[in-house]
Amino acid sequence: MVLVPSAPARSGARRQIVFWCLYDWANSAFAAVILSFVFAPYFLERVAANPVSGQANWGYAISASAALIALLSPILGAFADRSGRRRLWLGACSIVAIVATFAMWWVYPGPQSLMLALLLLLVANSAFELGYVFYNAMLGDVATPESMGRISGFGWGAGYFGSLASLGLVYALLFMPDPPLFGLDPAVAEPVRMAAPITAIWFLVFAIPLIVFGPRERGSAESARDIAAHGLNDLWQTLWSLPRMRSVAWFLLAHMFFIDGVNALFVFGPLVAKGAFGFTDGQMLLLGVTIYVVAGLGAITFGWVDDRIGSKRVVTLSIVALAAISVSITFIDTLTGFWIAAGCLAVFFGPIQASSRTLMSRLAPDELRNQLFGLYALAGRATGWLGPLIVGLVTKLTGSQKAGIAIIAAELLLGLALLLLVREPSANKGSSPLSQAEAPTR
Numbered sequence: 001m002v003l004v005p006s007a008p009a010r011s012g013a014r015r016q017i018v019f020w021c022l023y024d025w026a027n028s029a030f031a032a033v034i035l036s037f038v039f040a041p042y043f044l045e046r047v048a049a050n051p052v053s054g055q056a057n058w059g060y061a062i063s064a065s066a067a068l069i070a071l072l073s074p075i076l077g078a079f080a081d082r083s084g085r086r087r088l089w090l091g092a093c094s095i096v097a098i099v100a101t102f103a104m105w106w107v108y109p110g111p112q113s114l115m116l117a118l119l120l121l122l123v124a125n126s127a128f129e130l131g132y133v134f135y136n137a138m139l140g141d142v143a144t145p146e147s148m149g150r151i152s153g154f155g156w157g158a159g160y161f162g163s164l165a166s167l168g169l170v171y172a173l174l175f176m177p178d179p180p181l182f183g184l185d186p187a188v189a190e191p192v193r194m195a196a197p198i199t200a201i202w203f204l205v206f207a208i209p210l211i212v213f214g215p216r217e218r219g220s221a222e223s224a225r226d227i228a229a230h231g232l233n234d235l236w237q238t239l240w241s242l243p244r245m246r247s248v249a250w251f252l253l254a255h256m257f258f259i260d261g262v263n264a265l266f267v268f269g270p271l272v273a274k275g276a277f278g279f280t281d282g283q284m285l286l287l288g289v290t291i292y293v294v295a296g297l298g299a300i301t302f303g304w305v306d307d308r309i310g311s312k313r314v315v316t317l318s319i320v321a322l323a324a325i326s327v328s329i330t331f332i333d334t335l336t337g338f339w340i341a342a343g344c345l346a347v348f349f350g351p352i353q354a355s356s357r358t359l360m361s362r363l364a365p366d367e368l369r370n371q372l373f374g375l376y377a378l379a380g381r382a383t384g385w386l387g388p389l390i391v392g393l394v395t396k397l398t399g400s401q402k403a404g405i406a407i408i409a410a411e412l413l414l415g416l417a418l419l420l421l422v423r424e425p426s427a428n429k430g431s432s433p434l435s436q437a438e439a440p441t442r
Contacts, residue, residue, distance in 0.1 A: 027207065149305070261323075276402055294346035
């Protein structure tokens with residue numbers, strides 16, 4: 001069930017808020033089932049020649065996907081702004097991701113399926129991430145400036161709970177029954193392979209409301225060729241004007257660093273739990289469930305706080321808290337202490353992501369929103385190498401996994417220093433960042 005705040009959307013239709021939140025519920029199944037808990041382990045154990053080469057190949061595919069996303073997101077955002085068709089572009093990206101995910105059913109055990117698996121992963125992940133450019137840009141279509149924080153928070157919360165629900169469905173249908181349902185043959189990994197079509201169907205069913213019945217959009221009379229040509233020119237003009245949109249520019253730069261720190265905590269936190277604190281497999285599963293639940297509740301709760309005190313303050317609070325907790329892990333020696341630290345980290349995972357999206361939406365002029373969210377996606381990928389690099393170097397130099405986690409605080413605080421230069425517009429004014437040069441900072 002997706003809960004929605006009582007504040008009306010700009011169109012006055014609460015159902016648009018529900019449709020928008022449902023999309024996050026829909027696509028979160030891909031991240032949880034394919035990228036994290038089901039298909040990725042299957043690839044390492046049953047498709048790759050060995051886990052080491054499998055992890056390397058998986059990483060190469062994700063890195064190639066990140067490069068493609070960084071290249072295409074600003075361009076597609078510019079095209080969408082020019083054509084006025086966010087839902088069309090969102091639908092196109094979603095369908096590509098859904099089809100590629102469904103096709104993972106044909107990834108059979110054994111190295112003969114290696115290249116197919118990597119190709120499908122590259123296509124599906126790229127389309128999945130590119131869809132966020134248009135989805136995030138729709139926040140301003142379904143929310144008023146006064147309600148953006150809570151609605152963005154509800155969207156992130158729906159995503160976290162959608163991850164749990166889709167994982168629960170997959171496990172209930174495919175892994176708990178003995179013998180497997182539907183005559184699936186474990187000898188050729190049919191139960192785990194069936195997780196891909198189920199994920200694709202989940203994604204499709206819950207994405208349809210927003211794609212088909214989402215906010216009304218203005219069409220363009222231009223030809224596709226003119227849209228492409230003028231869209232690229234618009235993107236160039238936007239890039240050229242970034243120095244005049246100082247708050248937008250500073251925020252994009254800040255986002256590059258602090259979101260990379262958040263991603264590094266997501267990636268390396270479970271490794272610290274396993275390696276430094278000796279978590280069992282059951283405890284690791286419980287840790288994942290705990291993080292999803294707490295992060296979802298945090299996103300929803302802080303969404304209301306966002307509308308009260310401003311997105312910038314919520315992001316600032318989240319960065320300070322995440323930095324302090326990551327450093328504190330260095331001094332924790334007990335399992336109980338780590339559980340408390342992990343729970344506290346999870347509280348701020350949702351708010352920093354939801355309020356960052358809200359702040360970007362408040363800073364972006366309506367006519368440039370897709371382009372700027374394309375640059376926002378680019379900023380989220382540009383430093384994707386930095387967090388893992390510094391964690392790896394510090395871990396190797398100190399011989400301590402916990403020290404590797406602590407150094408992430410430096411990247412978070414660098415992002416905070418840049419964020420302090422951002423001037424957030426008043427929520428009830430919705431002013432353009434072009435007019436923010438002399439606005440008082442929060």
